[in-house]
Structure formats: structure tokens, C-alpha cells
Amino acid sequence: MFRGLLWPPTFSPGKSMIIFGIDPGSHTTGYGIIKDAGGRLSIIDCGSITTNSKDALSQRVCTIYKKLTELVSEYQPDEMAVEDLFNAKNARSSLILGHARGVALLSGAMADISVAEYAPREVKKALTGNGAATKEQVKFMVIRLLSLRDDPGSNDASDALAVAICHSMRRNSKKLTGELK
Numbered sequence: 001m002f003r004g005l006l007w008p009p010t011f012s013p014g015k016s017m018i019i020f021g022i023d024p025g026s027h028t029t030g031y032g033i034i035k036d037a038g039g040r041l042s043i044i045d046c047g048s049i050t051t052n053s054k055d056a057l058s059q060r061v062c063t064i065y066k067k068l069t070e071l072v073s074e075y076q077p078d079e080m081a082v083e084d085l086f087n088a089k090n091a092r093s094s095l096i097l098g099h100a101r102g103v104a105l106l107s108g109a110m111a112d113i114s115v116a117e118y119a120p121r122e123v124k125k126a127l128t129g130n131g132a133a134t135k136e137q138v139k140f141m142v143i144r145l146l147s148l149r150d151d152p153g154s155n156d157a158s159d160a161l162a163v164a165i166c167h168s169m170r171r172n173s174k175k176l177t178g179e180l181k
Contacts, residue, residue: 017171018044020077020113021164022068023156024100027053029064030156033075034146036168043146044075046157057096061103068107080108080115081167083123083159118166123159126166138162 016037023030032046049067051060072080082104085094108115121131127141139158143151145165152158 017079017168018075018077019164019167020072020075020080020108021160021162021167022080022082022104023159023163024064024082024097024104025156026057026060026096026100027051028154028156029068029100029104030154030158030160031068031071032152032157032161032164033071033077034161034164034168036172039172041146041165041168043148043152043161045071046152046161048154048156057099061099064100065103065107068104069110072107072111072113077113079167079171080104080113081163082108082115082117083163084117084119116167116170118163118170123162123166126169127162135159 016035019034019036021032021034023032027050029049030046031049033044035042035044049064051063053060055063082101085097085101105115105117118126124133124138125131127133127145128137130137135155135158139151139155142148142158142161142165146161152161
């Protein structure tokens with residue numbers, strides 16, 4: 001099991017919350033589940049859902065949906081955060097990615113979980129201060145912010161953890177400013 005650290009250091013009120021972060025993809029969907037205990041972040045689980053590229057899109061999104069619903073059932077997250085679409089040059093790629101995002105959003109909605117969406121630039125900026133950060137820079141900050149001893153594995157899992165951390169930071173910031181009760 002991985003261990004977390006205080007973030008942000010001055011934030012302490014509130015109950016413990018489990019946040020499920022998702023980095024959707026039609027071939028590989030990353031997931032990261034963290035616990036935010038009054039600003040103290042720790043990892044619960046992370047990994048990737050890999051589908052067979054030879055399968056029909058309908059079968060791939062079904063595989064993603066089934067695994068996400070299993071994870072939601074197992075970990076009972078309080079909130080979910082899903083990475084939004086980026087502007088791909090290929091419209092077909094964006095459309096296919098949209099299907100994976102759709103089943104991620106559906107898995108949260110069907111479990112009656114609040115779902116937030118974050119643009120990739122917003123996630124990068126929240127973790128690194130730079131909206132154009134590289135995947136390596138994001139992974140470095142995920143490791144630092146969660147005080148991980150080991151690499152979380154794939155970039156997809158790291159990106160999903162980053163989405164969950166971003167959500168925690170945005171949520172805690174809103175609590176501090178009174179925007180969120």
C-alpha cells in the first residue's frame with residue numbers, strides 16, 4: 001500500500017473522502033483511487049483497463065464499463081473525476097475517445113456519484129503549475145504528492161491519479177474560499 005502526505009498543509013477541516021480519477025481511452029483507460037483525509041492524500045489503488053484493439057468498439061466500451069463499475073462497487077468512492085477530451089487532430093479519434101469518456105461518466109452516474117470533469121491542461125497546471133507539462137513531469141508530481149515509494153506504473157494510471165489529485169485540490173480550494181460547503 002502506498003502512503004500520502006499533507007496537501008495543502010493548511011487545510012484540515014472536513015471528513016475523509018474517496019476520489020476516483022479516470023483517464024479515459026478506448027484501448028487503455030487509467031484509473032486512480034485516492035483518499036483525501038482532510039487534505040492528507042493517500043493512494044488506495046491504481047491501474048489500467050486494457051481492451052483488445054481487435055474487438056469492436058461496442059465490446060471495448062462494455063469491457064471498460066464493467067471494470068469501472070466493479071471498481072466503484074469495490075471502493076465506494078464519494079466523488080469521481082474524469083479527464084475531459086483534448087483537441088485531437090483526428091476527429092475520428094476524438095469521437096472514439098468520447099465513447100470511453102461516456103461510459104466513465106455513466107459508471108459514476110449509475111452509482112449516484114458526483115462526477116467532475118477536468119481538461120488535461122487544468123490537471124497539468126494544478127499539479128505542476130504548467131498547463132503544457134509533459135507526462136513525465138505529471139508523473140513526478142503524482143509520486144511526490146502521494147509520497148509514493150514506487151512508480152504508479154503506466155502513464156494512464158499516473159494520469160488518472162493526477163485527475164483525482166486535481167479534483168482534491170480544486171475541491172479543497174473551494175472549501176477554503178467558501179464556494180463549497
